[in-house]
Amino acid sequence: MEIIFLGTSAGLPTKERNTQATVLSLEPLLNEFWLFDAGEAVQHQILQTRIKLGKLRRVFITHMHGDHLFGLPGLLSSRSFQGGENKPLTLYGPAGIKAFIETTLKLSESRLNYPLEIVEVEDAAVFKEDDITIKVHLLAHGIPSYGYRLELPASQGRLLQDKLEKEGIMPGPIYRDFKMHDTVEYEGKVYRAQDYRAEAVPGKILTFFGDTMPNSNEDLLAEQADVMVHESTYLEGDHLLSHQYHHSHIADVVSLAERSQVKLTLINHVSNRYHQQDVTALSEVIRAEHPDFNFRIAHDFMTVKID
Numbered sequence: 687m688e689i690i691f692l693g694t695s696a697g698l699p700t701k702e703r704n705t706q707a708t709v710l711s712l713e714p715l716l717n718e719f720w721l722f723d724a725g726e727a728v729q730h731q732i733l734q735t736r737i738k739l740g741k742l743r744r745v746f747i748t749h750m751h752g753d754h755l756f757g758l759p760g761l762l763s764s765r766s767f768q769g770g771e772n773k774p775l776t777l778y779g780p781a782g783i784k785a786f787i788e789t790t791l792k793l794s795e796s797r798l799n800y801p802l803e804i805v806e807v808e809d810a811a812v813f814k815e816d817d818i819t820i821k822v823h824l825l826a827h828g829i830p831s832y833g834y835r836l837e838l839p840a841s842q843g844r845l846l847q848d849k850l851e852k853e854g855i856m857p858g859p860i861y862r863d864f865k866m867h868d869t870v871e872y873e874g875k876v877y878r879a880q881d882y883r884a885e886a887v888p889g890k891i892l893t894f895f896g897d898t899m900p901n902s903n904e905d906l907l908a909e910q911a912d913v914m915v916h917e918s919t920y921l922e923g924d925h926l927l928s929h930q931y932h933h934s935h936i937a938d939v940v941s942l943a944e945r946s947q948v949k950l951t952l953i954n955h956v957s958n959r960y961h962q963q964d965v966t967a968l969s970e971v972i973r974a975e976h977p978d979f980n981f982r983i984a985h986d987f988m989t990v991k992i993d
Contacts, residue, residue: 740769747779748896843884917955
């Protein structure tokens with residue numbers, strides 16, 4: 687799996703960074719892409735990648751600010767002509783997202799050639815899609831802004847070959863049966879397959895935050911996350927100034943990651959006043975001040991592999 691950043695700037699685009707859009711590639715678990723937010727020009731950014739709109743299956747909008755959804759109508763329309771015909775797409779977002787999309791498509795006389803389901807989410811909503819549990823929690827941003835927590839399914843444990851060989855079961859097609867079935871019959875004896883597998887590997891937990899200042903629901907979203915994608919509009923300066931604008935300071939993100947035992951934090955939605963050389967320099971400052979904080983500050987087209 688991979689997380690691909692298509693836009694990492696806060697509020698306004700810059701010459702280096704576009705507005706918010708992040709893609710999760712679920713291969714090999716699923717042969718599809720999930721998109722989190724759709725800032726202006728997101729479809730142009732996609733053209734620079736291997737992402738195919740025909741494989742875009744779900745879109746999650748965190749809140750109704752323009753830098754997070756002005757690219758959505760164009761993306762939905764283009765999907766009709768870029769492999770999306772007859773391929774369903776589900777859109778999740780706050781109250782108002784349905785009216786926004788339906789009004790935009792109607793007034794522009796745009797017609798989609800695929801089924802579009804629009805789900806308006808609420809705090810504490812839970813969805814189960816393709817064995818992935820999606821948990822939604824309301825954040826604190828002045829307008830309704832949500833975070834999405836993805837709990838992926840556990841993976842089957844590896845076969846215990848040594849144990850099988852002690853039973854006289856040598857490698858061959860029979861091993862496939864031990865992987866695929868609950869019980870296996872071999873040379874007249876029935877074996878319980880689970881006894882010959884290691885413990886299942888827990889599924890990954892991935893959390894994608896909308897814009898927010900600190901609040902208690904953040905802990906519900908971030909707890910024990912393998913990867914957390916979180917805004918940090920302010921990378922330095924007055925800690926409390928960020929809260930006046932309902933945003934997060936880097937100190938807030940570090941604190942959340944530490945108390946929630948997040949394994950990797952990917953920081954996006956960085957203020958447009960920071961140039962790339964500023965981000966690089968501030969990364970070193972943050973790393974020196976918080977040596978145990980495992981993080982990367984995202985830039986456009988950065989791709990992070992998830993084992």
